[in-house]
Amino acid sequence: MKMIxxxxxxxxxxxxxxxxxxxxxxxxVVLMTYEPYIFKDIVDDVLMPMQFERLVPMLLxxxxxGVLFVSVRYLVNVLAEQAxxxxxxxxxxxxxxxxxxxTSEFYRLNTGGDLINKCSGDVEMIARFLNWxxxxxxxxxxxxxxxxxxxxxxxxxYTLILLAITPLTAVVATKLSRTVRPAFRAARQQxxxxxTVVQENISGNRVVKAFxxxxxxxxxxxxxxxxxxxxxxxANNLWLKYGPVIESISSxxxxxxxxxxxxxxCVNSIxxxxxxxxxxxxxALNEPMNMVGMLVNSHQRFIxxxxxxxxxxxxxxxxxxxxxxxxxxxxEGAIEFRDVSLNYGATKVLDHVDLDIRPGETVGIMGxxxxxxxxxxxxxxxxxxxxxxxxxxxxVDVREYNLQKLRGNIGMxxxxxxxxxxxxxxxxxxxxxxxxxxxxxxxxxxxxxxxxVSEMSDGYDTIIGERxxxxxxxxxxxxxxxxxxxxxxxxxxxxxxTSAVDMETEQYIQEQLxxxxxxxxxxxxxxxxxxxxxxxxxxxxxxxxxxxxxxxYELMQNPDGYYYKTCVLQHGGLTEGGxx
Numbered sequence: 067m068k069m070i071x072x073x074x075x076x077x078x079x080x081x082x083x084x085x086x087x088x089x090x091x092x093x094x095v096v097l098m099t100y101e102p103y104i105f106k107d108i109v110d111d112v113l114m115p116m117q118f119e120r121l122v123p124m125l126l127x128x129x130x131x132g133v134l135f136v137s138v139r140y141l142v143n144v145l146a147e148q149a150x151x152x153x154x155x156x157x158x159x160x161x162x163x164x165x166x167x168x169t170s171e172f173y174r175l176n177t178g179g180d181l182i183n184k185c186s187g188d189v190e191m192i193a194r195f196l197n198w199x200x201x202x203x204x205x206x207x208x209x210x211x212x213x214x215x216x217x218x219x220x221x222x223x224y225t226l227i228l229l230a231i232t233p234l235t236a237v238v239a240t241k242l243s244r245t246v247r248p249a250f251r252a253a254r255q256q257x258x259x260x261x262t263v264v265q266e267n268i269s270g271n272r273v274v275k276a277f278x279x280x281x282x283x284x285x286x287x288x289x290x291x292x293x294x295x296x297x298x299x300x301a302n303n304l305w306l307k308y309g310p311v312i313e314s315i316s317s318x319x320x321x322x323x324x325x326x327x328x329x330x331x332c333v334n335s336i337x338x339x340x341x342x343x344x345x346x347x348x349x350a351l352n353e354p355m356n357m358v359g360m361l362v363n364s365h366q367r368f369i370x371x372x373x374x375x376x377x378x379x380x381x382x383x384x385x386x387x388x389x390x391x392x393x394x395x396x397x398e399g400a401i402e403f404r405d406v407s408l409n410y411g412a413t414k415v416l417d418h419v420d421l422d423i424r425p426g427e428t429v430g431i432m433g434x435x436x437x438x439x440x441x442x443x444x445x446x447x448x449x450x451x452x453x454x455x456x457x458x459x460x461x462v463d464v465r466e467y468n469l470q471k472l473r474g475n476i477g478m479x480x481x482x483x484x485x486x487x488x489x490x491x492x493x494x495x496x497x498x499x500x501x502x503x504x505x506x507x508x509x510x511x512x513x514x515x516x517x518x519v520s521e522m523s524d525g526y527d528t529i530i531g532e533r534x535x536x537x538x539x540x541x542x543x544x545x546x547x548x549x550x551x552x553x554x555x556x557x558x559x560x561x562x563x564t565s566a567v568d569m570e571t572e573q574y575i576q577e578q579l580x581x582x583x584x585x586x587x588x589x590x591x592x593x594x595x596x597x598x599x600x601x602x603x604x605x606x607x608x609x610x611x612x613x614x615x616x617x618x619y620e621l622m623q624n625p626d627g628y629y630y631k632t633c634v635l636q637h638g639g640l641t642e643g644g645x646x
Contacts, residue, residue, distance in 0.1 A: 069372045070200065073192050076153040076160075083152075084196065087145035090138050091201050092208050097135040099212040102346035104128045110339030142201060150196035154189050160379060161185050167383040170449060171410070179262025184378050187257065188371035195368040203361050206354035213350030220340050227326055228351060234315050246362065249301035251370040256294045263287050323348050385448050385469070392466040397459060397475040399425040399556040399587030401446060405455035408441060408610075415441050417610040418455070423603070425556070428588040430598025432629065433607035439591045440481055442607065443559050446589075447473045459557070477550035477586070481561045483542045490519065491526040493545055497553040505552055512578040513548035514571055515541075540567040547575065551582075558586040564597055572596060595633045604629060 074081060104124055112121050217225035267283055274283050327341045401423040408416040416438050423429050431439050444450050445457045448464050457464045464472055485493050494509060495501045510516045518541060522528040547563050564572040592598050599618040606614035606628045614627050621629040
């Protein structure tokens with residue numbers, strides 16, 4: 067009941083539809099149990115005394131009840147479906163909102179296939195339960211109660227004989243419930259694993275082809291697919307183990323009903339019409355017994371799905387906007403890292419970093435792979451929070467900013483470029499969807515996107531495949547840069563933005579960035595010296611600590627430094643003046 071209440075509260079103001087459908091369902095059960103009364107009267111009052119003048123009115127009455135029952139059942143199905151779909155819509159919206167607020171650490175710990183399965187298959191299981199399983203369960207309960215009431219009013223001894231068989235079904239159903247639940251939960255979990263394999267192969271299709279691993283991936287899929295099949299068969303076999311027992315009890319009830327009823331007619335304890343009533347309503351005892359196994363089966367699926375959805379819904383969002391917004395009216399772009407440290411569990415990623423960046427200043431960040439460069443700039447937009455120290459923008463701790471306002475003042479290109487399955491124009495204007503075409507073209511020109519737009523079939527209206535399928539790495543990087551430039555923010559972060567473009571294109575982009583009318587505070591993460599050598603300040607990170615800091619000329623005075631060695635390595639030597 068706790069899980070049912072949790073599911074139905076998502077219906078909101080549409081909950082009345084489910085309640086109404088339940089009431090109508092009970093009314094439908096009344097109609098179903100009343101109709102056999104008419105058949106009883108036809109046998110006892112029409113056929114036995116041969117008063118056929120009453121037959122037509124009684125048949126019309128039965129027909130009317132049948133039509134009314136069909137109409138009620140139609141309304142029950144419509145209202146239950148509408149209410150359940152409203153719940154599904156709200157649950158999916160809540161889960162998607164939860165996913166949007168999660169950090170990269172959350173996605174590192176949860177596979178994409180599992181999250182997709184929770185937001186789709188498990189939610190749809192809730193819909194099935196609310197619009198079909200729950201109404202049928204309630205129908206079975208009232209069907210049994212009404213049938214027993216009718217039977218007791220006619221012959222209580224006859225009723226008790228029939229009722230003595232029903233506890234056997236309850237015992238079997240309880241045993242089935244305890245056994246089946248873990249099996250279905252395991253099957254749902256395995257479905258998540260299967261979805262993860264599919265999702266990874268869709269996203270990494272080019273990698274699979276490049277390394278000729280199609281057969282390996284097919285074998286891996288077959289293993290997971292076989293496990294899913296085996297778990298479903300195991301769960302089904304559990305049902306098959308108990309199902310025949312329940313069906314046998316149901317068949318026994320029919321035999322007992324006919325045998326005992328026939329004897330009672332012979333000894334004049336009940337009339338032939340009353341026996342007809344008992345036989346006509348026998349399904350009201352049989353149906354709940356036949357449905358017990360299926361209802362228990364579906365109920366366990368529902369519980370397993372709700373538990374998985376609640377795990378996601380109740381997961382904590384660790385980075386939130388503060389209750390009081392201390393965001394300044396206008397962000398100038400001053401950034402300060404004050405004794406910043408960051409740990410991921412026992413791993414120290416950043417270690418007491420101090421860095422001061424003035425508004426409008428261009429800062430280059432270099433260092434070995436895994437030195438903490440991307441992690442450092444992620445702290446500015448609170449994609450992660452510090453373990454110690456402070457990150458300040460315009461003198462205000464970023465944790466005191468409204469998240470929307472903070473991130474709205476930062477233009478970013480990501481190391482892992484992601485493009486949406488949309489037009490080129492929409493990808494560039496993603497951060498400013500209402501931007502006029504001249505803004506998009508200006509950003510495209512600065513990022514050198516305009517150089518290859520003319521080669522595309524529909525220009526800026528060309529549909530880009532998922533994640534930029536069909537584009538080169540350099541083209542995707544330039545589109546990502548144009549997307550960041552189009553928003554005109556006071557802070558611009560470029561994470562390895564030109565690593566896939568040629569030197570000539572990189573030089574062109576740098577010249578365009580220097581020509582921008584609004585000078586943003588720019589942080590450039592790069593592996594190429596050519597990408598940062600003109601920066602106002604160059605910072606070298608190593609193992610989460612700043613080891614060097616200064617201009618290109620200043621860093622070149624240290625032959626033992628990382629920057630000097632990288633410059634020599636990339637450019638093959640130095641002039642007598644110490645320049646590469």
